Amino acid sequence: MILSQKEQYQEQLNGIFQALADPTRRAVLARLGRGSASISDLAKPFDMALPSFMKHIHLLEGSGLIRTHKEGRVRTCALEKKPFAAVETWLSTQRVIWEGRTDRLEQFVTAGHDKEDPE
């Protein structure tokens, strides 16, 4: 199935918001905001079995919010900041809607179209 750009953006937002809906995953993101870390270092603060913790890591990686790479036996995680911009774009779009700026844009476009049309 080929998704349109709009559908891809919606799919991306689904994954990001799902990833952010958990306090462990948000804590991991905050930790990675200070720099990359190995999975074992990341897991230390959490009273959680490693397989459970790994599910959180996989979900974060799937959402694009982190990337991981393995060197020897150590898997290191790093933050991906770009998806945060998608969330900020969505939030600022809501504010644009609240302020009625989309309506004014529509009026502007319609007014411009009327002028071009002599009837």
Place this chain on the structure above:
Amino acid sequence: MILSQKEQYQEQLNGIFQALADPTRRAVLARLGRGSASISDLAKPFDMALPSFMKHIHLLEGSGLIRTHKEGRVRTCALEKKPFAAVETWLSTQRVIWEGRTDRLEQFVTAGHDKEDPE
């Protein structure tokens, strides 16, 4: 169970991000950003049975992102803008972490404490 303020904030974020992780719910929020609407008007653009749509409405209401009230047979939904600020606060906190400003804050606090302590 009594939750601390920090725990309440985390619970609130869980609910908000969960609510935002669905395209129907985001579309409802965008629609309500232009003004309040009845459930039946809100449901119209979606090819979805009413009970399924109502699940989305209940989840949005539970997260605090919308409020509803019933007059006669009509239930009207309105956007609650305050929870959006919680998301913005979380996002800006991440940027503060990325820019290392929390470290500088810690250094500042520590330096201040050293001065006050004559030993």
